[in-house]
Amino acid sequence: MIEVMAIVGPTASGKTALGIELAKAFDGEIINGDSMQIYREMSIGTAKVKQEEMRGVHHHLLDIKDPEEPFSVAEYQQLVRSKIAEISKSGKLPIIVGGTGLYIQAVLFDYRFSESQVDEELRNNLYDELEELGPEHMHKKLIALDPDTDIHPNNTRRVIRALEIMLGSEEKVDRSLALKPMYNELIVGIDLPRNLLYERIDKRVDSMMAEGLVEEVEALHRRGIRNVQSIQAIGYKEFYAYLDGKVELGRAVELLKKHSRNYAKRQLTYFRNKLPVYWIDGRVDIKDNIKKIRLIMQENERGRRIELIGEQKPEQGK
Incomplete structure (x- = not known):
């Protein structure tokens, strides 16, 4: 029996709509799987x-933090595992919906954290910012957080690393355990x-601009x-640059589209390389995709029954 379902994919691929339809079809509740949607x-x-x-x-774990508050993958892991237990106890199916691959992976697999690995999304956002605004801008940003820093502006790798530490609540993961599943997940x-x-x-x-x-x-x-961590998010850093007079509004919109496309590519790479994903065609009608998912769940259940029967068979000669 599937204990947890996750719906993943790049930004703007239709995860929200599919997640809601699946929750209706399978008597589920949705857990937010986006690291930025936790912010009010x-x-x-x-x-x-x-x-x-x-x-x-x-829907769970939306609007649980103020924009000034830090949030880490370890905290997310703890919150979501607690929600999974709560939803399962009520007899419903927990469905994680979102695009933050590391966060979802940390919940579904045996990630164990101790003090100090940076949020991959934060790192990517900082490198996007470096590409667009240059080393001097990044160094000034670091000085605002740590006036005593002795890192040279041209040492961009160390500047970015220092910003990761200052802006992110860092965690270190034992990767030797990271592939062991915690649930029978789909x-x-x-x-x-x-x-x-x-x-x-x-x-x-364009719709966001209109809204x-x-x-x-x-x-x-x-x-x-x-x-702060939240303002590094795509969709916010571009317009901070506009409001600070560093770029024109039209350029900020262009940058948002560009950064979103780049992020979508990174998301797809992560999901394909790090997670055991069953891929469905986003062009297909949602009802047809739900039928396909139902079949996948049935195959999963049949496979688990066969495994259990195999485990229960007595060894030859005993």
């Missing part, structure tokens, strides 16, 4: 599910042709929230 007051830029889109399905990934995915990303950004993304970022900017 950051709904448009993180593409957080709207109340009317939930269709009565219970991970479903949504696949789309690259050109269609990029088209969806561009349309999503008031700039105003959402401006509200955070006015409060003086900066140099």
Whole structure:
């Protein structure tokens, strides 16, 4: 029996809609699998599910942190495993929906944390920022956090590493245990042709702009929230640069689209290399994909029964 399901895929691939339909079909509840959707007051830029889109399905771990608060993969792991136990106890199916691969992997597999590995998403965001704004900008950002730093501005690797430590709540994982599953899980990934995915990303950004993304970022900017983990997120750092007068609005929108496309590529690479994903075609009607997922679940259950029978057979000669 499947104990936990996860719906993964790149940004704008349709995870939210599929997750809700699956929850309706299999009597499930959804657990947020996006590291940025945990933040309050950051709904448009993180593409957080709207109340009317939930269709009565219970969603967990949305809006649990203020933008100024740090959040780590180890904390996420603890919270989600607790939610999985709670949802399972109520007789419902826990369904993790999101695109933060490391976080989801840390829940479903035997990741054990001690003090000090950086959030991969934070690192990627910092390198995107370095590419767009240059070493001097990154060094100034570090000085704002650590005025006593003696790292040279041209030593970009050390600058980025120092920023990771300052901005992220670091954790160290024992990777020798990281492939051992914690549950009988099913991970479903949504696949789309690259050109269609990029088209969806561009349309999503345009929709975010129409919904008031700039105003959402401006509200955070006015409060003086900066140099914290949440503001490194794609969708926020680009408009901070605009509000700080470093880029024009049109350029900020272009950068958001570019960074989102780059992030989608990184997500796909992570899911394909790190997780045992059953891929489905995102162009197919959701109802047909649910039928396919139901068949996968049935095959999984048959396979587990055969394994159990094999384990219970007495050894020859005994």
